[in-house]
Amino acid sequence: MDPHLISSPDYRPLPEEALRLCAQVSAPPRLIAHLTLVHDAACTLIERLESAFPTLDFDKDLVRFGAATHDLGKAIHTTELTESGEQHQARGMSLLESLGVPRERARFALTHGHWDEPGNDALEDLLVALADKCWRGRRVERLEAMIVERVSLSTSEPAWRCMAKLDEILTSLGNDADSRLTWQRTFPASERN
Numbered sequence: 001m002d003p004h005l006i007s008s009p010d011y012r013p014l015p016e017e018a019l020r021l022c023a024q025v026s027a028p029p030r031l032i033a034h035l036t037l038v039h040d041a042a043c044t045l046i047e048r049l050e051s052a053f054p055t056l057d058f059d060k061d062l063v064r065f066g067a068a069t070h071d072l073g074k075a076i077h078t079t080e081l082t083e084s085g086e087q088h089q090a091r092g093m094s095l096l097e098s099l100g101v102p103r104e105r106a107r108f109a110l111t112h113g114h115w116d117e118p119g120n121d122a123l124e125d126l127l128v129a130l131a132d133k134c135w136r137g138r139r140v141e142r143l144e145a146m147i148v149e150r151v152s153l154s155t156s157e158p159a160w161r162c163m164a165k166l167d168e169i170l171t172s173l174g175n176d177a178d179s180r181l182t183w184q185r186t187f188p189a190s191e192r193n
Helices: 016-024 029-052 060-069 087-098 123-134 141-155 159-174 177-185
Strands: none
Touching: 016 029, 016 060, 029 060, 029 123, 029 159, 029 177, 060 123, 123 141, 123 159, 141 159
């Protein structure tokens, strides 16, 4: 299926580079839909963080790319589109690298699931992991606390104020989780479905 055909007026389309990568690995429609939703959540998260914390410095393009490609390993491990699993993470990173994506950008395939391990906790990695959770209304206290710590250090705002602002952003992002989940489920997990 042509990745360009999976779109909705409600969600930002995947960037051309991500669409090209999806086409190269014959990503199933549900995977493309999922990447679209996480990318859209990441874009909204970035906009709202910029508004709430104007001095916060992070690589927004890297976050958008990471969100748009983080689960590409599920093109190989397709059962993980409908069942829990972690095989897609390391495989996704090596797959992206084999397609010419530099390690600095391919890393999100691994770090989105291992954000709590040393070395995987840069703000950009944490934000991709957060976008992968919040698009469906899921909250992870430890992940949010790590982000608050980094935002507070970067902006010199008190942690409690950073947490209050992040909580408001995430509550708002979670409001339409059911409709996003329903939209994602309309796409088959494989070409054969």
